Amino acid sequence: MHVWTPSQWRDHLRQVAVPRLDATALPILGAMATPFARVVAGESGPALDTPLPDDVTGEVALWWARTDRPVDVDALVTRAADGPILPRDAFRAIEVWTDAELSALHALWWLAETTGHPTWRRRVEDVRQWHQQHTQPDNATNRPWAVHVFALDPDPESQHYAATLLHNCMALNGVPDPLSAWILLDAARAMERAIGD
Template sequence: MPIRPDFSRRETWIGLLRQVAGPSDHSETGSDFDRDPPPIRPFGTDDPAVRAWSLLDSSDPDVAAAGLLELAGGRSEDPVGPRPFLPEREDLATEVWTECELSVLHAVWRVVLGTRATGAPASHLVSRLAGRVQEAVDWHLDRTQPDNATTHPWAIHAFLELGRPSAEAIDYAGSILHAVEAAGSARGAVDPLSRWIMLDAANELERGGDGVSSLVAASP
């Protein structure tokens, strides 16, 4: 009898993400891939996702964090609680806004994980940024349906590591991954942007494990 994968373990998701993305070469799991920006097609000149990913060019995480917090709006003294990272926009369709929001969230989580990987204490700005990611993940798990996120699995690793309850986060991630796989089957291949996202998420899950297999145990 086949053994059901343990979806609470990060290695399960690393394998799934790379499997759905398809075969990769060394450059897609190494430092060269880490520096490559995602092949985003902006919805317009004011797409915040373009600005968010451009901020990651800075070698100073505080510079990136300050820019991302400015993009998010709000103040440090605002009440803590579930909320999207970006202000909601009535001029955009739900799917367009959600795609943008989750793309930004993916970029933001990369800054937080990059700081953690150095082993240095997080600055006040990066700590604030991490808090905003947690608030956004909580908000999306309560409100966002997988079909609102199109077929691009933005920030799937952030949901897996931060989502509470963890069962809901696993269900969300599984639904997103299934949508990507179904769309890829219909087209004959996974689209380049989804492939980039999944490989990046797998790399970050692998890098952030620090010897801990359980996603629940590794999460703050």
């Protein structure tokens, strides 16, 4: 398998994403639409300094943390010393859980990168490795969450995981759906930040 450089990944993700961007796709995210739109699509809104409701899921809380809303990220990411960020829920199908888990990893990568928090950085790497060993990228619901986390690692298995996430989001129509395009654009921005371009 050919291993792409981070610059090649960044350029390809952007090339695939930009023609498909459509802000009307964001509401499909439900509870995560507002924080995702704020950090990825650049939408603005009033500052929110109130705590999140108790019933907010972990991945949604991590996306809210990216908007500087008060979230106890440490409590979310250190719930387990190793393994996934989110607990497996008996009421979630593997596809739904994997989608949420990779979304949480996507957001955590950004939080670790922008703060330099060493525990969060280690956790991102541990979770990436865990997923390579325990989940398959096609367990996700065809959304390329955390594609950059896998693409930044030159290991062929990690590259394959990233390539499969990308392929799966385009398998139906040959192009990503509009929401996946926003995710890919955010991943391209992450690659850009990671390589310093």
